[in-house]
Amino acid sequence: MDKHLKAEIVATVNQAMMEAHETYNEKWLTDEQLCDHIGVFTKRWLKDHGHLLPRTRAEWSDEKGVGHNTSWVYPLHRVQRMLADGEIKRLRIINS
Numbered sequence: 001m002d003k004h005l006k007a008e009i010v011a012t013v014n015q016a017m018m019e020a021h022e023t024y025n026e027k028w029l030t031d032e033q034l035c036d037h038i039g040v041f042t043k044r045w046l047k048d049h050g051h052l053l054p055r056t057r058a059e060w061s062d063e064k065g066v067g068h069n070t071s072w073v074y075p076l077h078r079v080q081r082m083l084a085d086g087e088i089k090r091l092r093i094i095n096s
Helices: 005-025 031-037 044-053 076-085
Strands: 058-062 067-069
Touching: 005 076, 031 044, 031 076
Parallel strands: none
Antiparallel strands: 058 067
């Protein structure tokens, strides 16, 4: 096996492991919990710029058709990867 093929195999395995970890072992945190885990974020920063991070929330309609939703939650492992690989440095605010 040559070095190029070995590097490709290692990269593929690493990518698959990262995706599996972020899919099956992900921990979803509230803004307060994320601030506790990652000190660079404050509740104020998340309020103003949290839309730049990956996040989701549950949304539903009640029997009268009125929409409701929960607060935002953030994927801890994915945000940690963004910090580790420098993706966090490329966040951009786009005014629409």
